[in-house]
Structures are given as structure tokens and as C-alpha cells.
Amino acid sequence: MKVEGSIKTVILGEIIFPILLLIFGIYHGLMQALYRAGIIKDMSFLGIEYYQGLTLHGVINAVVFTTMVIVAFGNAVFLYYLKRPLRPAVQWASFLMMVIGTLMAAWAMFAGKANVLYTFYLPLIAHPAFYIGAALLLVGSIVPLFFDWAPNYISWRREHPGEKVPLAVFGVFVNHIMWVIMLVPVVITVVFQMLPLSLGLVSEVNPSLSRTLFWAFGHPLVYFWLLPAYTMLYTVLPKIVTGEGKLYSDSAARFAFILFILFSFPVGLHHQFTEPAVTNSYKLVQALFTFGVAVPSMLTAFTVAASLEYSIKSKYPEVKNSLFYWWTKIPYISLEGDKWLVSYFMAGLFLFFVGGITGIVNASYNVNLVVHNTSFVPGHFHTTVGGLVTLSLLGISLYLVSKLMGKEIRFKGLAVLAPWLWWQGMLIFEYAMSVAGLHGFPRRTNTGISYLNPDSPLYRPEWVGYAELSAFAAFIIVLGFIFWAISFFGTLLSPSVREGSLEFPTAEALHDEKAPALNRLTPWFAISVALFVLSYIPALYDVTKRGVFFDSPGYTDKNPVPITKPQSAKEEKSTAEVK
Amino acid sequence: MDRAEKGAFITAVLFLSFFFALIVYAAKGLNIDVPTCITDVKPYTQGQVIQHAPNRYEIHYLAKMWYFEPADVELPVGSTVDIYLTSGDVIHGFQIDGTNVNLMAVPGAISYARVKFEKPGVYHIVCHEYCGIGHQDMTTKIVVKGGEQK
Numbered sequence: 001m002k003v004e005g006s007i008k009t010v011i012l013g014e015i016i017f018p019i020l021l022l023i024f025g026i027y028h029g030l031m032q033a034l035y036r037a038g039i040i041k042d043m044s045f046l047g048i049e050y051y052q053g054l055t056l057h058g059v060i061n062a063v064v065f066t067t068m069v070i071v072a073f074g075n076a077v078f079l080y081y082l083k084r085p086l087r088p089a090v091q092w093a094s095f096l097m098m099v100i101g102t103l104m105a106a107w108a109m110f111a112g113k114a115n116v117l118y119t120f121y122l123p124l125i126a127h128p129a130f131y132i133g134a135a136l137l138l139v140g141s142i143v144p145l146f147f148d149w150a151p152n153y154i155s156w157r158r159e160h161p162g163e164k165v166p167l168a169v170f171g172v173f174v175n176h177i178m179w180v181i182m183l184v185p186v187v188i189t190v191v192f193q194m195l196p197l198s199l200g201l202v203s204e205v206n207p208s209l210s211r212t213l214f215w216a217f218g219h220p221l222v223y224f225w226l227l228p229a230y231t232m233l234y235t236v237l238p239k240i241v242t243g244e245g246k247l248y249s250d251s252a253a254r255f256a257f258i259l260f261i262l263f264s265f266p267v268g269l270h271h272q273f274t275e276p277a278v279t280n281s282y283k284l285v286q287a288l289f290t291f292g293v294a295v296p297s298m299l300t301a302f303t304v305a306a307s308l309e310y311s312i313k314s315k316y317p318e319v320k321n322s323l324f325y326w327w328t329k330i331p332y333i334s335l336e337g338d339k340w341l342v343s344y345f346m347a348g349l350f351l352f353f354v355g356g357i358t359g360i361v362n363a364s365y366n367v368n369l370v371v372h373n374t375s376f377v378p379g380h381f382h383t384t385v386g387g388l389v390t391l392s393l394l395g396i397s398l399y400l401v402s403k404l405m406g407k408e409i410r411f412k413g414l415a416v417l418a419p420w421l422w423w424q425g426m427l428i429f430e431y432a433m434s435v436a437g438l439h440g441f442p443r444r445t446n447t448g449i450s451y452l453n454p455d456s457p458l459y460r461p462e463w464v465g466y467a468e469l470s471a472f473a474a475f476i477i478v479l480g481f482i483f484w485a486i487s488f489f490g491t492l493l494s495p496s497v498r499e500g501s502l503e504f505p506t507a508e509a510l511h512d513e514k515a516p517a518l519n520r521l522t523p524w525f526a527i528s529v530a531l532f533v534l535s536y537i538p539a540l541y542d543v544t545k546r547g548v549f550f551d552s553p554g555y556t557d558k559n560p561v562p563i564t565k566p567q568s569a570k571e572e573k574s575t576a577e578v579k
Numbered sequence: 580m581d582r583a584e585k586g587a588f589i590t591a592v593l594f595l596s597f598f599f600a601l602i603v604y605a606a607k608g609l610n611i612d613v614p615t616c617i618t619d620v621k622p623y624t625q626g627q628v629i630q631h632a633p634n635r636y637e638i639h640y641l642a643k644m645w646y647f648e649p650a651d652v653e654l655p656v657g658s659t660v661d662i663y664l665t666s667g668d669v670i671h672g673f674q675i676d677g678t679n680v681n682l683m684a685v686p687g688a689i690s691y692a693r694v695k696f697e698k699p700g701v702y703h704i705v706c707h708e709y710c711g712i713g714h715q716d717m718t719t720k721i722v723v724k725g726g727e728q729k
Binding site: 043049051054115117121122123124206207208211249251252255272273274275276277278279280283284287288291292294295298299301302303306360364365366367368369370372373374440442443444445446447449450451458460511542543546547548549550551552555556557558559560562 | 580581583584587588590591592594595598599602603605606611612613614615616617618621622643644645664665668669670672674676677679680681682683685686687688689690691703705706707708709710711712714715716718
């Protein structure tokens, strides 16, 4: 379908702008590996400090790039499947808020006024522009849902009584409603704790409360990244893999999304297993829910594999009876039509297989004591968000740019090889980071000038080999990104060969049931919010009333003296004053 | 849902239930548990080592930008130690290499873990939560001496 000018500009902008920033994000990723391995033995390189680069790497890659491209994908999905125009005023407002917010936060980070990492734990504080910018970006990203997608969704339902909304719309819609819910706790801590402390309006805040609110957002956040990838795996992948493939079961896909609605929220305490001030039985309850939220991904593993099997076997009857041989017929590397995109999904899925297992390890309550805050954790999430999510988003970005602008994909060979280099690099990286983590190698640490420096009294030789291996892996990953970028910018800058249009390859469902219970979202969200609130009440009571004895003043990353209040005033105090 | 799907779903749930049962067994049966909410020790502003009995110690660790107090501690082998941890400024991390002690130091709150040092050796402790520019140098150790009686 044709997309009118202004909307097309917004969607392209929401892809191209974060990708320009992503170049910095990936560059700093490489730098991290070099610092950590001691190949760069310094506090800073080219004027950017290690921890400043780490903040940029985290915020750009995991927050800015994902959020903006996911909104672009949502816009494209709603436009294409509901065939209802998007409102230019809404779209421009959303896009500009996200761009201005990003630029504000980027200024604070590049200026070195926000070296707080992408988790920005209090009482370390950043420049107010960092928080205001982040808030603008996040609020801008929910504008399309409220003013464009929800009205279109409701009017579509009204005109198609008894029909299911297209699966892609269902997935995107569910994901963005979840996004709005999960933003509530982080907005509370940003608006009522971080920003006032950063502006000097208050002199002390409760860091434990802030951490708990942060992770009530921080975990569902990873599903906000993941669900667009799942939507693509369900709708796009089976179709392109053979040209006429089908999704194995529509209901199973919707059921997986419903399970995400239920279990994505009451799980944030699994990021705080080692947290003081929270009673451990509440942590155990959320560990159980975390295992619950692993189920929809296992179900997705089945549905996607079954869809691939069906699609392959219907095209190649000769592998009809094979258990394993059909795997070899998947077009892992193919230049035909849209099949280049299969490489992105398959490489992403293979990484996600590893990421799922390490995720279950992380979630396993007392087992988390072995790996918490070691390099095991970045090893894990580089195969999830850095694996399946990033590869899906990079793939769909290239796809949408070529379709919307009416351009042939240039350097298609590089585009097809890119995800496999990325995959190989990430696999080596994950191995090195995870195994080093089991030996206590800490995350978020400029180890090159201390623990991995033979001249330092802190030298820990047992970590050197792993860190060097991870640096080697980083080069392969970056090479993969360069391949992708050559193809992306080559396509972007090439002349148009046809009129731009929007289209998604869409697999029909092999098993398609009515399942009305799965298509009524309100009750599921009501249960989900109730579960979210109930599961957090005890923990919030602990971190405000029971286990935290006083609030803390703010600090910058450079100085052990608080900047919002003299040390003397903070000695003791009663729990009553907390909160 | 067809049969294969149900099979996959049930397999997933069974697997996870099995894992969870093992976790609960380790926590409740073997006492390998995560830190909990401590209210009997109030936040302190000085680190110290307290000896209660020949092999019973209590260490109050204070994490500050960018060191731990007390600094290096020496203990006899076989000591059981109650470790308390708090922070004097920002969030810090605390992991004793080769043990299950993995804590966060949060200002205003107390972390607690119990550990028994069965083997002599040097147990490195690193701060594993980002705490500012000096984070990579924030470390200390517990030296466990073999055969000594105090």
C-alpha cells in the first residue's frame, strides 16, 4: 500500500535517527571490550571515559534504538494491517518528543554530566537534562498508542464484529499497552525522586525504593523489546522462509502474548535477589512468576519451530518424513527476494536459545548468587536483546527502508552475511563473558587498569584469557554491524527504482480457531495489573517502612562527598521519616 | 491447541517446576538462601571485626567510594562468619570469590549473609556495582590461615 508523504517521513525518521546514534552505541561496545581486556589501559579514550562510554552504549542501544524502531514498526504494522490512516499531527508530536528527549539525554551523556549507566541507580545523580530527556523519549513513545492506534483499533473492531484483529496488530497493541503500564513505576521514581534530587529541590531520597520501582519497569522492559521480535517471528518469518509458509497456530501465538501480559510485571524482584531490605520470601514468589514468564517463550520456540517445519515440508516433499533433515532446507543464506531476512531471524533465534537458558539460570533465586553482577549477566543479555531483538530490528529496519523508499537492497550479500558474523561474535562473546562470570569477573568495571593490569597490585590473571577472548569477539560483532551498515546506508543513498510502498510478508495460520477468550484484552490486563500491584505491596512496604533506616543525599560519580547535603545530618534515623 | 502443542506446553511447565523444586530444596533444605530484610542491626558508620568465640566472627563491612572497611581481614580456617554490609554513600556491590556471598551495599539498609571458610586461602572481594570513577579499584580480601588457632 502507498504511504502518504508525511507519515512516511516520520516512520523513516524513527528508523534512521536512532541508527545514526547506534553507530556510537556500537563503537562504545567495542571500546568496552578493549578497556576490559586491558588493550586500552586508561580511564578514557578520545575524551570519553570508560563509564561514560558504558552509559552511552547502554542508553543508546537498549533504550533509544529499541524504543524508536519499535514505535516505527508499530506505526507500520497498524497502518498496513488496519488500512486506516495515521494522524500526521500525532505522529510528528511523538517523533519530535522522542528526538528532543534523546538529544537532551545525549547532550548530558556526551558532556560527561550523566555517568550513571543506563540503570541510573540513586543516589548517584545525573544532570537534570538526562532525566527530562529520558522522560520525553518515553512519553513520546506512548503518544501513538493513545491518539492513533487505540482509536483505529476500536473503530476496526466496531466495523469487523466477531473478527479477530490481525495477529501483528494484536502483538503490537498488547506490547504497547504493557509499555504504558510498566512506565508507571519508573516515571514515579524519575519524577518524584531523581529529578527533584538532581534539581536540588530535595536533599535526600530513598535509594532502595527507587531501585524497586526501577526494576518494576526494568524487567517488563525486556519484553517490550522482545515482543516486536516475536510478532515478526510469528507473522513474517514463516511466510518468507519458503514464500508460502504458514504460521502453525494462531491461538498459540495469542496465548503466548496473553501469558506475557500476565507474568511480565510481577517479576522485577529477580533483579534484586541480593537486595537488602526485602524479605526473601517475596523474592521467591517473584522467582516463581519469572519461571512463569519463561513459559510463553518456550511455547514460542515450539510454534516458530513448527511453523518452520510446516513451511519447509510443504515446499520440499522429499523431506516430508524427516525428523531433522528439514532443518537443512531453511534458506539460511539466500539472496532471493526477501529471503535475506531469514538470516536475521535464524541467527537471532540461535542466540536466543542460549539467552533463554542463561536467563533461567539468572532467575533461579539462590543460583543468582553465583552470577549476580558478574559478567555472566551481560553475556546473557547480549544474546537476548543484543541477539534476537537487535537482529530482528536491524533486519526490519533495512526491510522497511527499502520498501518505503522504493529502493532495491544494495550489497545484499553483505546484508545476508552480517547476522551470521554477529551471531558468531556474540556466541564467542557470551561464552567468554559467562564463563569469566562464573569465576567472579565483575560487570561494569574498567578492569583493564586494575584487575587485568599485570603492573597493578590488584592483578587477577585468571580473568585475562576470557577478557581477551571477548575483545576478539567484539571485533567480529562490529564487523557484522559494518556489513549491515554498508548495506543499510548503501540502500538508503541509492536512487529509488519504484514507488515507495508499505507491505509486510504475512503468514496465514495453519490452525486458526476463534478462541474469543484470547481476543478480549481488558480482562487479561485487569488481572495482570492486580497481580502486579499485589506482588509489589509487600516489597514496597519493606523498602519504605521496615528495612530502610534513612534516606540518602545525592552523589556524583567523581566525588565521595555528597552534593545535596552535608554528611553530618544523615547519621541515624527512624523509619517514620523514610517515605 | 493440538496434541503436539499441549505436549510442548506441558513439557515446558514440567521442566520449570522441576527446576523450581530444586531451588526451593536448596533454599529451605540446604539453607542456601538469598539475603533478606534485616532489622536487628542498624546501619553503622564504621567497619569492624567482632570475635564472639574461637571460630565465630561477625564482620561489619562498610562500603564507601572507593574502599571497604575493614580492609584486609585475617581469619583462622573453619571460621563461621556473619557478614553485615552497608554503604556510606552510593550503591556498591560485594562478592566474596569462591563463596555464595553476593550482596549489595545500599545506604540506609543492611545486607546479611553467613559463610563458613572451610579452606585456607585468599578470598578476594570485589565491588561489582558501578559506584563512580574509582570503582575498578574497589576491592579487599579475607585471608584464611590454615591450622591456626586464635
